[in-house]
Amino acid sequence: MVQRRAIQGGAVALVTLASIAEVNVTLYSDHITWQLTGPAGWPWYLALVDILPGSAFILAGLVAWSLRPRNRVGLLMIGVGAGLLIGSHAFEWRLAAVGFGPVVLDVVGIVGSLWPVVLLHLLLAFPGGLLVSRLDRVLVRLFYVVVPLAALLPLVFGSPGLGDVSQYLPVFDVVARAAGFTYLAFLAIGSGLVIRRWFLGGRARRRSMSPLLWAMGPYAVFLLLLYAALVLRALIWHVSSGDFWLVLLDVSPLFLAGVPAGFLIGLLRSGLDMSSVGDLVVKLSGGLAPEQLQPALAHALHDPSLEVAYWLPAQEWFADLEGRRIELPTPDSEKAVSVLGDPAGPVAALVYDSSLVHEGQLVDTAAAAVRMALENARLQVQLRAQLDEVRQSRARLVEAADSERQRVERDLHDGAQQQLVTLLLSLQATKTEAMRHSDPETARLVDANIAELKKALDELRELARGIHPTILTQAGLVPAIRSLTERCPIPVEVKGDLGDARLAPPLETALYFVVAEAITNAVKHSKGRRMCVSLGRGASLAAIDISDDGVGGADLSLGSGLRGLTDRVAAVGGRLEVKSGQPGGTTIHAEVPCE
């Protein structure tokens, strides 16, 4: 606090000093006149140029600093203002008049040359006050070194400025050229960085940066064009620039006088006031659904990109409202994160634009206001995640049951069925042998065994087919359904198709058993005379309708057959519907999501 007061006092003193430097206090014998002028013969506007922008920056910086003490923006603004004043012609002239030597004046000149870099630093750090991007940090540090060097070298080689090229030594020509291009590169790269920051920034940042760009834009454009023209004229066309150009160059900082206002407006816009949190509390008292929490917080904190991530203790990760996992962004990116609640067992985390970092207190206040609602929403997310878990586990159970059925069928096929068929072959050989030995009695006995064995094989085959139809794995759903209809004792018409690509095995199995059960039910209960199976496939859905012209009366709540089918279809994310009326028979509609 003491330090802050000291800096504020120092800044005010600096402004006063600079103003005194500008204002010639001429003492006459009989009265005192105040005169706004610089060194003898300097026009009045140069005094304005010297005093206005720097003072405006310092004053606005002081305001910003007292509004946002923890934000470096205020200090940077004071820095720009100080640089502007120190670098002013009048200050230098004053010092010279007081009697300081050329070395002191050169040092002052170099310090004064730093203000454009501080301004760039300010622009890139605005409104948070910190350089977020690594590229920004590296380039700004580089400019803090390179730009004073570019100012220093021409001084070392004895030049009074860029304006009058004709009197310079040849070596100075090279140095001046390098310095000129360094300035040009600094301006171009600096503008590029600011534009990049604008485009990379979130909406919250753009909102606070926009008044700034309106204030800075004219100055940047004017300066860029002017420097380009001067460098071209002096170094390429070798034309010495006249008074007009020098005046332009001299008054260009006047544009800067309006910029601090832009910074202040921008800072205030980025500034979130407690009133928005007040609105949030009012909304909460009206009852906020979990879905409305994120928009309400985003609105209160002026950051549409704000996200709420809820902590799931069972999974030990953050999730959105749907229970989908969210990775929190790492610090030092364009996003900032506030974790709410006990770090060991957090409630939720807010992910927001990094430009809000310096509004930590406000973010905390807003978060505290919605704490209960967040707890509530988190429980809901937890429930949804558990539901999702249950859904997946049901799908896994059904899949496991299906693959178990497939395994049983395979065991029957490779085991019992194969052994019985081999036995059949062996009995045939025995029979041939018996015939060869003219033993018709044995041959007859063997024949009887063969007939029994064939019956056993038939039964075993039907059993295995019921457990898992191999045609389904071998040829797909449509041939398997056709195979069902070929065995059906009432006529079944199959219409439509399911496209060329096969469905995923769990979907095929689910739909197959729907059709099989529906046909069995219709044959047993409907008293219908014909059935129809219609197949259809869209971009994301496969659907099957099985209808009969029987008496209807089928009901999902009656009988475990249809109930089981509903569960089976739901397990693959699908839906089963039974429409059954007295006239018009029964229609079973099943649909499953597919790619």
Place this chain on the structure above:
Amino acid sequence: MRVIVADDSVLFREGLARVLEGAGFEVVGQASNTEELDRLVAEETASLVILDIRMPPTQTDEGLVAAKRIRRQHPEMGVLLLSQYVESHHALDLLGQSPDHVGYLLKDRFADLGEFIDAVRRVGNGGSAVDPRVVAQLLGRKRSHDLIEDLTDREKSVLALMAEGRSNDAIASGLKISPKTLEAHIGTIYSKLGLEPAGGDHRRVLAVLNYLRSS
């Protein structure tokens, strides 16, 4: 007649080979998977391959795929596919590619050895053989507008035997009717069902099966 046998069960292969040799066939090779089968088919000159539809490694339809490949690469070699289940889909899949030199039988067809040997011989000689169970299933299929119901029982028997891939001589002697009577029956069947008369026994099999499956 030289025969190659392919099945992943050695007991079954041996049993089948013994039955075939007992019936006068020469079993020139046995394969337990489709790679061995391909090698045997390339090395041995055989008239016929008898193979199981389910073969390693996935035990789904490797046999069917191999059968179609052999038919494509060796058009003169017959292929008889065996299965624990018979599906009209597979029968038409196989016959649709080339209706001659092809057979599709249920494994327990061995219960009637005479019929099985007859089918093997037919396929080996370039004909076709479709398991009676496939035909019975298709014939017995219930239809909304059933033209099959217009056929007499005798005509239905003729139609079934045609669908199994039997020649006119075999049908006539099996039903104990004269070739002339048989031809009259066949003519009636074609006109009642609205079928175009197809040339050759095996073309006829495909036409009849297709009719039975789609009508």
